[in-house]
Amino acid sequence: MATTYTQGSSEGRSWASSPRPKGRADHARNIPCRNIQIYGYCKHEKDGCMYNHDAMKTAAAPSHAENLKKRFNVESPSFTPSLPDGNGSSKTNTISPKAASAAPFTPKTAKAGLAPPAAVTRSNSAEWSNSEIPEFVPQGYQQAHQHQLSEGSSSLQDPFASYDGTGGYSESDAAAAAAAAAASINPYAQDATNSAAAAAFFQQPSAFSQPLQYHLYAPVGPHRENLLAYQRSAHDFFIAENLRQEFQRKAEASLQVLPNSNLPANIEYFHSLVPLDTSNQKNTNSFGYNSWVYKATSGKDGNVYVLRRIENFRVTNDKDIGSVKAWKRIANASMVTILDCFTTRAFGDSSLVFVTDYHPLSKTIAEQHFSSFYNPRQRAPQLLVPEQSLWGYLVQLTSALKVIHGNGLAARLISPTKVIVTNKNRIRLNCCGILDVVQPAQASTLAAQQLEDIRQIGRLMLALATNNPNAVSNAKTLEVIGRTYSERFRSIMAALMDASPVNPVSKDINTFMSNIADQVFNVFDTALHYEDAITSELYRELESSRLVRLMVKLGFINERPEFSDIGQSTGQWSETGERYYLKLFRDYVFHQVNAEGRPVVDLGHVLTSLNKLDAGSDEKIVLTSRDEQNVFVVTYKEIKRSVETAFQELSKTPRRL
Template identity: 35%
Template sequence: MNRRGAETADPSGDLASLNLEPALSRASGPAPSLPHSASTPSFASFNPARACEHVGGTTYYFTAEEAAAQKSAEPPTVPAPFTAYVTPPPQVAPGRGAGSASLLGAARAPAGFFASDELREQILKQQSLMLVHPNPQAYPELPTEVDSYHELCPLEPPGPLQKSALFNCVTSVYKATNVKTGQCCCLRRIHGMRLANTNSLQTVAQWRKLSHTSLVALREFFTTKAFGDNSVVMVYDYYPGAETLMARHFSQPPQLNGFADPFQDPSIPRPYSAQKNAVLRQKNALMPEALIWGYIIQLSGVLRQIHAAGLACRVLDPTKILVTGQDRLHVNACGVLDVLLADSGNTNSMMMVQHYQQEDLVGLGKLLLALSCNSVLAVQPDNFNTSISIVERHYSADLKAVIMNLLVPNGGRQRSINDVMPMVGARFYQQLDASHRLCDRLEDELGREVQNGRLFRLLAKLSAITERPELNLDGAWAETGDRYMLKLFRDYVFHAVTEEGRPFLDMAHVVQCLNKLDAGSSDKVCLMSRDLQNVLVTTFSELKQCFERSFRELFEASLAKDPPGA
């Protein structure tokens, strides 16, 4: 590979330190015939009496006196201890894991250094959603700061405020940033509410202790007048790009021979025949049973955690369950009804908690029945028999048994969420296997990017050193001494050309050279100036020393109190 250019510099200081003058001497004889590849130089003017050595495809010439002097200066060689395994040098990039090929398929060579486009696009989309700001014209009354949160952005479309059917009060949801931690959170505001007592604080403290992967954690609870009224704000974790279970599975209206169903709005009274026909039509687009079992495992797991803490969920509604990624469920808005109940003066006794836990099981059964029939109308009492018949015809007996156990009372006996676990059976291992596969995939994606941060820091330092106009009023600082060596190395890595003169673009070459520089490898490298007049043979270890000295000098100059020449 050639290193070609039009600039010339004086590297005499480095030549003396590296003892390369004999190899570069051109005082006598005709001009050398430069090769196409800088890694295999040959000079016609060299004395044939000199010895030569081939290392890594590069030929080095030296006299007998130089070889004897270098051998006497080298320390005695100590044999390495015997080991059963040999560790490769740090500059060698490892291959991909055994399970990577089956998970992601064969990838092109450049893609092996970076995460997949699908994962990168997903992460970038989430990050862009975290940076979204509202239009001040659409929300003129939105406060700039609420308690310790700022950059509020409504997560609901603008429009008239309406009471929540589940909470029976007006609520709003905002994205905000914590000024102390910089973390994005979700603020759920309850309009026009003033706390009459401190009973709700105890309930909030219990919810804050809960932690589960399928639960949107409650982080903080406070009152504020920043919105112009007395509002209660509950702070939850924020999941960018999440959608509700209602939007994921129940947003498509039923079709009648290509025409929209006139009774698609559940709030509009409709005849029983229309309801029954709507339920029957959905059987053509039923959900896979494996997906429903995955939802059962996630929801039963979070309910088991909540009930074990002496609390009740009470929000098992399709509009309050978030879906992220590959069908991951997160139960949202937990604790809102507890705060409203505690503030109303009702006592949240153990008897009431047990009653609400039984309602959670019924709510889980209704949700599973609606998912199995792919219609929210399936849970209405008039459609119950029709919905159960659809489940019986299209799904396994185990799924029907789970739904019937949750919906039909069993002789007044107190049911428990733990009763669902034996019905899940071996399907739990399928869910566990899917989770492990996802972990393996993400670990493989992380393995591709784990070294990129280190290489980026190395490139940032190298770019700060090379081609610098001046340092401490020295305009030739970047073209002399150690910096000249680094400039040639930069050309060797990024400005190489093929024998035909085309740019040599090889990601493996770049990564290997940067890794060898960072590790201080003892491998030798042949550097050539852009005007082809200077050839330097050095090692990556010496280049690293030049790199560290130059950056240390640059860093000390940045910390100097007085500017140069003051």
């Protein structure tokens, strides 16, 4: 479909005088063309260039060479943009030297009914005014439409059917389009007198339908701000800036290493240990032993995990360590998953190590909410946690307990230092199962432990609601909570603290959960909203990854200095044949200059062009050589085909020494 013509002269220049592409002289020597393509263009077998067959056929002279002068210049009827001048004539139009930035190709007959192209000036735009444009009523449409209806809905074309899923049309579709092209149809030519063309067009609607516009950045919601197109910025194409920064900080934290640490180089199959503890003052409050937390990389899968070391612990009964198996089976989004447990002497003592998931940059509830309490130097007063956040915490902890108790286990340790905040309002119960190994309890006390779990949640919530980690659960504290938060929240706090087999609200975790069902649904709805927002962000990055792959391919092909003899007997591979388009396309996308010769740095143009290339759109663009001697009119679909062919050639090239 592409055509090539020399620039600037109404007479045109012969191929022989133009420097590129190589092989055009063969074309001029009238080597027969093959592969008649859509809309009457043909592809030359030697140089891969596209020529307008129909335009050639109309002339009396049989050979390409004889017709070159007439056919392949800016005056060529097929390629003269129909920008009407003041006199209604487009004869004097020539392609600008800055043709790379020219308006899209507009067929000459568009004058009859379409809106004016962007390049039309005020003076001549009168010619395009709506009042002068007769309403388009295609002849033959009525019959074709009725014919389709009479055949039933099955005869209607499925707009997706012809799409081959790879960004272009399937071969059958191309054949249909070629058949339509044989009837000399220009889908944009709205000449009502040409009934044959009109009828053919409407009988083959799918031949002209664009593929699904999936390649354009789909504005998948939710959209909080009502931004207009001109208010959008480059960031709108990509993941939100705050999210990007947060993810990058987390990625950086995950990859952090300590080059000169005193820690052992390897612990079992883990290496690159980095301490996560924020102070070196340890206490035995939680487990009865000092404990340390490290981030470490697994030598098995390269992923990052957390190792919690219980210092100086000796396993006296293998059964105790076996209890970890039951914890490994539990997967709950409000818990830090336990993955493994082993003993080691790598630290110079007998240590017990628990392997858990790593949640980068997380903080304990104590660090998040009571930092000023634990760190008197931090003078900033801690703000009260909003009630909605507290309900969110409560529902998450309850959800974790529901699974734990359902598996016949008890958390046993729910304290401000053993619940971590992994995201905004997102918490996880940490260190589950450790007490079962280091302080094994009798099975008969399980029910009591489970009730104690519920009371521990109550104490934690009380601490958060009063902003005091040492808050004592009594009537006065509840009264304070009642003054700050709703009566419902206060009563639920009271029920939590008073959990017992006879309490109708909190006698077990399932009963308690049904009593806060309304809040569970609120939190569930919030979670769904968050999921929608994250999915929407994901959609923006969807296009980026495809474009990166496309740019990688183009990068492999463009300006390839070696392989000068691939596919061509002479000349540089990446500079000849269809690859030459790719070089010009690269200029078209990245190296455009404006009328003042300044570089055009337009992200929108780059993204649009690359997306259209990836989708293999039928839209035509004008590519101009750097010396401005050659101009090609080519579709994205053809460029896409060239990219694929060239890349296949590259990847199939045998290794060279």
